Amino acid sequence: xxxxxxxSPRIGQVLLFFVFLGGALVCSETGRxxxxxxxxxxxxxxxxxxxIDLDVEDLAARRARVIFDDYKPYLQLDMxxxxxxxxxxxxxxxxxxxxxxxxxxFQVLLENPLQFFRAELWVKDINDHTPTFLEKQILLKIPEGxxxxxxxQMDSAQDWDVGKNGIQNxxxxxxxxxxxxxxxxxxxxxxxxxxxxxSLDREKESELNLILTALxxxxxxxxxxxxxxxxxxxxxxxSPEFEKTVYEVHVPENSPLNSLILKMSAADxxxxxxxxxxxxxxxxxxxIKKNFEIHPVSGEVRLKAALDFESIQSYTxxxxxxxxxNRSGKTTLLVRVVDVNDNAPEILMTSLASAIPENSSTExxxxxxSIRDQDSGENGRTVCSIQEDLPFFLMNTFKNFYTLVTxxxxxxxxxxxYNITITVTDLGTPRLATQRTIRxxxxDVNDNAPxxxxPSYTLxxxxxxxxxxxxxxxxxxxxDAGSNAQLTYSLLPGPEPWPPQLPLASLVSINAxxxxxxxxxxxxxxxxxxxxxxxxxxxxxxxxxxxQARVRVQVLDRNDNAPFVLxxxxxxxxxxxxxxxxxAEAGYLVxxxxxxxxxxxxxxxxxxxxxxxxxxGLFSVWAHxxxxxxxxxxxxxxxxxxxxxxxxxxxxxPPLSASVTLHVLLVDxxxxxxxxLPDAAAGAAPDDRLTVYLVVALACVSSLFLFSVLAxxxxxxxxxxGPAAGAGYPYPGLPDGPFxxxxxxxxxxxxxxxxxxxxxxxxxxAGTNDFKILDPTIPSFFSQGAxx
Numbered sequence: 137x138x139x140x141x142x143x144s145p146r147i148g149q150v151l152l153f154f155v156f157l158g159g160a161l162v163c164s165e166t167g168r169x170x171x172x173x174x175x176x177x178x179x180x181x182x183x184x185x186x187x188i189d190l191d192v193e194d195l196a197a198r199r200a201r202v203i204f205d206d207y208k209p210y211l212q213l214d215m216x217x218x219x220x221x222x223x224x225x226x227x228x229x230x231x232x233x234x235x236x237x238x239x240x241x242f243q244v245l246l247e248n249p250l251q252f253f254r255a256e257l258w259v260k261d262i263n264d265h266t267p268t269f270l271e272k273q274i275l276l277k278i279p280e281g282x283x284x285x286x287x288x289q290m291d292s293a294q295d296w297d298v299g300k301n302g303i304q305n306x307x308x309x310x311x312x313x314x315x316x317x318x319x320x321x322x323x324x325x326x327x328x329x330x331x332x333x334x335s336l337d338r339e340k341e342s343e344l345n346l347i348l349t350a351l352x353x354x355x356x357x358x359x360x361x362x363x364x365x366x367x368x369x370x371x372x373x374x375s376p377e378f379e380k381t382v383y384e385v386h387v388p389e390n391s392p393l394n395s396l397i398l399k400m401s402a403a404d405x406x407x408x409x410x411x412x413x414x415x416x417x418x419x420x421x422x423x424i425k426k427n428f429e430i431h432p433v434s435g436e437v438r439l440k441a442a443l444d445f446e447s448i449q450s451y452t453x454x455x456x457x458x459x460x461x462n463r464s465g466k467t468t469l470l471v472r473v474v475d476v477n478d479n480a481p482e483i484l485m486t487s488l489a490s491a492i493p494e495n496s497s498t499e500x501x502x503x504x505x506s507i508r509d510q511d512s513g514e515n516g517r518t519v520c521s522i523q524e525d526l527p528f529f530l531m532n533t534f535k536n537f538y539t540l541v542t543x544x545x546x547x548x549x550x551x552x553x554y555n556i557t558i559t560v561t562d563l564g565t566p567r568l569a570t571q572r573t574i575r576x577x578x579x580d581v582n583d584n585a586p587x588x589x590x591p592s593y594t595l596x597x598x599x600x601x602x603x604x605x606x607x608x609x610x611x612x613x614x615x616d617a618g619s620n621a622q623l624t625y626s627l628l629p630g631p632e633p634w635p636p637q638l639p640l641a642s643l644v645s646i647n648a649x650x651x652x653x654x655x656x657x658x659x660x661x662x663x664x665x666x667x668x669x670x671x672x673x674x675x676x677x678x679x680x681x682x683x684q685a686r687v688r689v690q691v692l693d694r695n696d697n698a699p700f701v702l703x704x705x706x707x708x709x710x711x712x713x714x715x716x717x718x719x720a721e722a723g724y725l726v727x728x729x730x731x732x733x734x735x736x737x738x739x740x741x742x743x744x745x746x747x748x749x750x751x752x753g754l755f756s757v758w759a760h761x762x763x764x765x766x767x768x769x770x771x772x773x774x775x776x777x778x779x780x781x782x783x784x785x786x787x788x789x790p791p792l793s794a795s796v797t798l799h800v801l802l803v804d805x806x807x808x809x810x811x812x813l814p815d816a817a818a819g820a821a822p823d824d825r826l827t828v829y830l831v832v833a834l835a836c837v838s839s840l841f842l843f844s845v846l847a848x849x850x851x852x853x854x855x856x857x858g859p860a861a862g863a864g865y866p867y868p869g870l871p872d873g874p875f876x877x878x879x880x881x882x883x884x885x886x887x888x889x890x891x892x893x894x895x896x897x898x899x900x901x902a903g904t905n906d907f908k909i910l911d912p913t914i915p916s917f918f919s920q921g922a923x924x
Contacts, residue, residue, distance in 0.1 A: 167182075167184065167187040167188075167244075167253065167254070167255035167256070168255065168256050168258065169181045169182040169220065169255065169256070169257050169258070170257070170258040170259075170260060171222065171226065171257065171258070171259060171260065172259075172260045172261075172262055173225075173226050173227055173228040173229075173259050173260065173261060173262055173264070174225055174226065174227065174262060174264065175222055175225065175226070176222070176225065177221075177222050177223065177224060177225060178221050178222060179221065179222040180219045180220070180221060181211070181220050181221070181222065181257070182219070182220050183217070183218050183219050183220070184213070184218050184219075184220060184244055184253070184255075185218035187253065187255070188244060188246075188253045190218075190246075192215075192216065192217065192218050194246075195213065195215045195218060196215045197248070198246040198247060198248045198249070198251075199246070199247040199248055200213055200215070200244060200245065200246050200247075201213060201244075201245050201247075202220070202242055202243070202244055202245070203242060203243050203245050203486070204240060204241070204242040204243075205240075205241045205242065207484050209223045209224070210222070210223055210224060210226065210240060210242070210257070211223055211242065211257070213244070226259050228259045228260070228261050228262075228298075229265065229296040229297075231259060232259065233296075234296070234298060236261070236298040236299060237258055238258065238259040238260075238261070239256050239257070239258055239259075240256065240257040240259065241254070241255075241256055241257075242254075242255055242256075242257060243255070245486070247487060250504075261297050261298050261299060261301055262297075262301065263297055263301040263352065263354025263355070263357075263358065264297065265295055265296040265297050265301075265358070266295070266352075266358040266359070266360055267293040267294065267295040267303050267350035267351070267352055267358060267359060267360035268293060268294055268295075268360045269291065269293045269294075269348070269350065269360060269361070269362035270291060270294060270422070270425070271291060271362060272362055272363065273362065273363045273365060274290060274291065274348070274362055274363065274364045274365065275365050275367065276288055276330070276364060276365065276366045276367065276462065277366075277367045277369045277458075277461070277462030278332070278336055278366055278367070278368055278369065278462060279336075279368075279369045279371045279372050279461055279462065279463075280335070280336045280337060280338040280368050280369065280371065281335070281371040282332055282335065282336060283332070283335070284332050284333055284334055284335060285331065285332065286331070286332045287317060287329040287330065287331045287332075288329060288330040288331075288332075289319075289327065289328075289329050289418070289419070290306075290327065290328040290329060290330060290348060290364070291327070291418065291419060292326070292327035292328065292350075292419065293306075293350035293360050293362070294422065295350070295352050295358075297352060297354065299353075300353040300354070301352055301353060301354045302352055302353070303326070303350050303351070303352050304351060304352055304353040304357075305318070305350075305351045306318060306326075306328040306348060306349065306350050306351070307348075307349045307351065308328075308330070308346055308347070308348055308349075308364075309346050309347035309348075309349075311344065311346055312333075312334065313332060313333055313334055313336060313344065313366075314330045314331060314332060314333060314344075314346065314366075315330075315331050315333055316328055316329070316330065316331070316348075317329045317330075317331045327419060328348065330346075330364070336366075336368045337368075338368035338369070341368065342367070342368050343365065343366065343367055343368065344364075344365075344366035344368075345363060345364070345365055345366075346363075346364040346365075346366065347361055347362075347363065347364070348361065348362045348363075348364050349361045350362075367462075369460075369461055369462055371461070372406055372410040372459060372460070372461020372462065372463050373406070373463075374404055374405040374406040374410070374411075374459070374461075374463065375404070375459065375463035375464060375465050376402040376403065376404040376413050376457035376458070376459050376463065376464060376465035377402060377403055377404075377465045378400070378401070378402045378455075378457065378465055378466075378467040379401065380467060381467055381468065382467065382468045382469075382470060383398055383400075383467065383468070383469045383470065384469075384470040384472065385397055385398050385469070385470070385471055385472065386472045386474050387439070387443065387471055387472070387473060387474060388473075388474045388476050389442075389443040389444060389445040389473050389474060389475060389476055389478065390442075390443075390476045390478055391439055391443065392439075393439055393440070393441070393442065394438050394439060394440075395438060395439040396436055396437070396438055397428065397437040397438060397439060397469075397471060398436075398437050398469060399434065399435055399436045399437070400415055400430065400435035400436075400437060400455055400457070400467070400469070401435055402415070402435070402457035402465050402467075404457075404459045404463075404465075406459060406460075406461060406463075408460065409460030409461070410459055410460045410461035410463075411459055411460065412459060412460040413435075413457045413458065413459050414432045414433065414457070414458050414459075415430050415431065415432055415433075415434075415435040415455060415456070415457050416430065416432060416455070416456055416458065417430060417453060417454060417455060417456075418454050418455070418456045418466070419454050420453060420454055423448065423451070424451055424453055426440065426441055427439065427440055427441045427443060427451070428440055428451070428453060428471070430455065435457075437453070437455075437469060443473050444473075445473045445474070445475040445476070445511075445512070446475075446479065446510040446511070446512075448473065449472070449473050450470065450471060450472050450473060451470075451471040451473070452468060452469075452470055452471075453468070453469040453470075453471065454466065454467075454468055454469075455467050455468070455469055475511060475512050475513065475515060476511075476515070476564075477511055477515040477562060477564025477565060477566065477567070477568055478511070479509060479510040479511045479515075479568070480509075480562070480568040480569065480570045481507055481508065481509045481518045481560040481561070481562050481568065481569070481570045482507065482508045482509070482510075482570065483505055483506075483507060483558055483560055483570060483572045484505060484506045484507070484508060485503065485504075485505045485572075485574075486504045486505055486506060487501075487503060487504040487505075488502070488503045488504075488505075488574060489501070489502050489503065489576070490576075490577065491576075491577045491578070491579045492542070492546065492576060492577070492578055492579065493578075493579050493581055494545075494546045494547055494548040494578045494579065494580065494581055494583070495545070495581050495583070496542060496545070496546065497542075497545075498541075498542055498543060498544055498545065499541045499542060499543075500541060500542045501539055501540070501541055502528060502540045502541060502542065502556075502576055503539070503540040503574060504537070504538075504539050504540075505537075505538055505540075505558070506536050506537045506538070507520060507536045507537075507538070507560050508536065509562050511562065511564060514562075514563045514564055514565075515562060515563070515564035516562065516564075517562060517563040518536070518560050518561065518562050518563070519560070519561050519562075519563070520532075520538055520558065520559070520560050521558075521559050521561075522540070522556055522557065522558055522559070523556070523557060526543075526554060526556060527542060527543045527544045527545075527546060527554075528540055528541065528542055528543055528554070528556060528576075529541065529543045540556070540558075546578045547578075548578040548579070548580045548581075548616075548617070549584060549615040549616070551578065552577065552578050552580075552617070553575060553576070553577050553578065554575070554576045554578070555573055555574075555575055556573065556574050556575075556576060557571050557572070557573045558571065558572050558573075558574065559571050580616050580617040580618055580620055580621075581616075581620070581677075582616055582620040582675065582677025582678060582679070582680075582681060583616070584614055584615040584616045584620075584681070585614075585675075585681035585682060585683050586612040586613065586614045586623050586673040586674065586675055586681065586682060586683040587612060587613060587614070587615075587683050588610060588611065588612045588671075588673065588683060588684075588685035589610075589611045589612070589613070590685070591685060591686065592685060592686040592687070592688065593608065593610055593671075593685060593686070593687045593688070594687075594688045594690065595607050595608035595653065595687065595688070595689045595690070596690050596692055597655055597659060597689060597690070597691060597692065598691075598692045598694055599658075599659050599660055599661040599662075599691050599692065599693060599694045599696065600658055600659075600660070600694050600696055601655055601658055601659055602658065603655065603656060603657055603658060604654050604655070604656065605654060605655045606652055606653070606654055607644070607653050607654065607655050607689065608652075608653050609650070609651050609652045609653060610625065610646075610651040610653065610671050610673075610685055610687065611651055612625075612651065612673035612683060612685070614673075614675050614681075616675065616677065619675075619676045619677065620675055620676070620677035621675060622675060622676045623651075623673045623674065623675055623676075624648050624649070624673070624674050624675075624676070625646050625647065625648050625649070625650075625651045625671060625672070625673055626646065626648065626671070626672050626674070627640060627641075627644065627645070627646050627669055627670070627671060627672075628669065628670035628671070628672050628684065629669055629670070630667070630668035630669040630670060630686070638664070640667075640669050641656075642656060642657060643655070643656060643657065643659075643664075643667065643689075644656060644669070644689065646671060651671070651673070653671075653687070659691045660691075661691045661692065661693040661694065661735070661736065662697070662734050662735075664691055665690070665691050666688060666689060666690045666691060667688075667689055668686060668687065668688045668689070669686075669687055669689075670684050670685065670686055670687070671684065671685050671687055672684050673685075693735050693736045693737055693739055694735075694739070694788075695735055695739040695786060695788020695789060695790070695791070695792060696735070697733055697734035697735045697739075697792070698733075698786070698792035698793065698794050699731045699732070699733045699742055699784040699785070699786055699792065699793065699794045700731060700732050700733070700734070700794065701729065701730070701731045701784060701794055701796045702730040702731060702732060703728070703729065703730040704727070704729070704796060704798060706796060706797065713799040713800065713801050714726050714727045714764075714798060714799065714800045714801070715800075715801050715803050715844065716766070716770070716800055716801065716802055716803070717770075717802075717803060717804065718770045718771075718772065718774070718802050718803065718804050719770070719804075720766050720769070720770050721766070721769045722765075722766055722767060722768045722769055723765050723766060724765060724766040725763060725764070725765055726755060726764040726765060726766060726798075726800060727763075727764045727798055727800075728761070728762055728763050728764065729744055729757070729762035729763075729764065729782050729784065729796055729798075730762065731744075731762065731784045731794065731796075733786050735786065735788060738787045738788070739786055739787065739788035740786060740787075741786060741787035742762075742784055742785070742786055742787075743759045743760065743784075743785050743786075743787070744757045744758065744759055744760070744761070744762040744782060744783070744784055745757060745759065745782070745783045745785065746764075746780060746781075746782055746783075747781045747782065747783040747795065748780070748781035749778065749779070749780050749781070750775065750777070750778040750779050750780075751774065751775060751778060753767055753768070754766065754767055754768065754770075754774065754778065755767055755778070755780055755800070757780075757782055762782070762784070764780065764782070764798060770802060774802055775802070776801060776802045776803075777799070777800070777801055777802075778799070778800040778801075778802070779797060779798070779799055779800075780797070780798040780799075780800060781795055781796075781797055782795065782796050782797075782798060783795050784796065803844075
């Protein structure tokens with residue numbers, strides 16, 4: 137930075153005072169350190185361990201750091217050694233201008249617990265600037281009648297160094313008319329004056345050129361020169377005069393450029409060129425020439441650059457009026473800068489917590505910050521606030537220092553992040569405000585148990601499934617986050633596992649990561665129709681939380697069982713034959729095919745069909761109950777033996793079937809007349825009559841078969857004893873000799889095998905004929921379907 141462009145130092149600096157924050161103490165002593173300007177980065181200026189009475193391990197543990205009053209990082213703290221290191225090269229002139237000594241106040245901040253240590257850094261000056269004159273050529277117009285001993289004030293040179301490195305002496309090039317005299321300025325060092333030693337003679341010498349040299353006191357010394365041009369003028373015995381010796385004006389700092397500050401006016405009693413007045417500044421600082429200008433003829437002083445009350449509050453401007461004879465009059469213009477509210481407040485964050493556990497207690501510190509407003513008075517007073525709908529509040533711990541703390545417990549599941557806008561408003565006119573938004577995240581703790589999407593699940597799976605079949609899924613959610621929301625699924629036995637001989641682990645498994653359920657084996661509806669168990673979802677928090685849901689698996693029936701014929705059995709040693717009297721009418725009940733199906737529902741609905749018969753049209757099978765009846769009255773022309781193939785088919789998809797073969801013998805000789813059964817459409821008899829018929833049928837069947845045996849024996853005897861021709865057999869069409877063995881089973885009654893019994897119920901007119909299988913050896917599994 138060019139020293140001519142550096143801003144003027146502040147006349148005073150306000151040191152920040154820190155107070156107790158959460159048990160923190162402010163050190164009463166002030167540490168002092170010194171460093172020469174322009175030292176390289178990393179230069180060690182001192183060690184803070186002895187000053188703050190800490191061990192080196194405490195620096196990192198308590199998060200020590202360095203904070204300057206202007207919050208610029210001039211120094212950094214080495215956590216390993218406790219050394220204070222330069223963070224950047226320091227320029228004393230840029231930091232403090234001409235102020236001496238150049239002191240930078242800072243604090244060493246310890247956060248845990250909070251403690252402040254005040255210190256000062258003295259930036260020492262080095263001789264790094266050369267004296268310079270604001271004007272490289274100085275013009276002096278001196279009348280030839282000027283008396284010896286008259287002095288002429290010169291503008292002093294500028295040197296940004298201070299102390300002994302500043303300007304110490306001036307010298308003048310050798311000449312016969314002038315010598316140099318140093319005068320003490322008003323707090324601004326010495327300035328040179330030319331003293332006339334002998335009178336000037338314009339006719340002998342009208343112009344003199346002198347070299348004015350400024351020397352500083354550095355080692356080695358530096359110097360700067362300016363040319364002094366002396367013009368010898370005619371005699372001028374009157375000097376310009378101002379009305380006042382001091383003018384004072386007040387100028388707002390937001391005044392526009394080129395604003396008129398004041399119009400200066402001086403009078404000179406001389407005439408001609410000796411009475412022509414020119415206005416100029418004299419012996420003024422660089423800031424004055426930067427911010428103000430004066431018109432040489434009109435004397436109007438105008439604003440050249442923007443004013444800043446926060447940098448400089450007043451300017452003292454020396455103005456001179458020089459006439460044509462180089463006689464001058466002097467006055468002082470005092471410009472008071474009036475403060476306006478042109479600086480918005482600043483928010484300087486000291487400490488900020490990025491995340492807060494949701495189970496934290498109230499009044500937990502979230503952030504520590506300070507507020508600064510460079511304006512003064514009411515313009516510098518501030519009010520700080522945050523949004524009202526947040527669980528946080530501000531505590532004013534010290535002047536312009538605030539602490540943001542929690543007001544109530546937080547819940548991450550309701551809100552996991554807060555955007556807190558800090559608003560700072562000053563009390564100036566107009567009011568200026570600054571906002572800063574900080575983001576505070578609420579970290580999760582495991583305070584929510586997993587919850588299933590529904591309390592119970594019902595899964596359907598068809599029987600005969602392939603092993604490892606995916607049969608469904610369960611799903612649970614956890615309102616927590618991270619590992620607290622990562623779930624693991626497992627199986628738990630139900631209250632009454634079924635069947636008891638099959639453990640749950642052999643029936644179903646679950647994917648621990650996603651809750652998918654798989655059948656481990658092929659299920660059989662006829663063995664296992666349903667079973668229940670529990671699924672547990674457990675998170676990975678500490679401590680772990682869990683939830684349960686009931687799962688019911690229902691096995692769906694498939695048509696995998698063909699109908700099974702209970703009667704007539706097809707694997708007996710002797711074929712079963714049914715006896716039908718030739719006197720039977722249409723609708724006579726010949727037999728009844730009894731079949732069952734191990735499936736359920738429509739897969740177990742059976743239908744019966746006469747697939748093949750020896751004589752088509754003679755017999756028919758009822759499709760729904762399997763009853764075999766005569767389709768028309770029998771005649772003597774019908775064959776005595778008939779073979780019927782009956783098909784039993786279920787209603788599954790695809791349908792399964794079984795077939796059974798019935799042997800029917802047409803016989804004569806039944807004494808009991810058989811009446812044809814009424815049409816099925818006539819309807820069934822009342823339940824009370826059916827009970828009576830069943831009892832009667834049991835007695836009739838026994839009598840009927842006993843009579844048949846006696847009749848067959850009598851016929852056999854008659855054939856042996858009677859004439860061979862002309863005698864009619866009671867059973868025409870039957871061969872001579874005994875009955876074939878398949879027509880009679882002496883081990884039982886009737887034409888059924890010895891393992892079954894049945895009753896034949898006969899009734900007249902409106903009666904109903906039916907039969908029922910009665911045998912205690914039939915399993916109870918079929919008891920409900922045995923009655924037909």
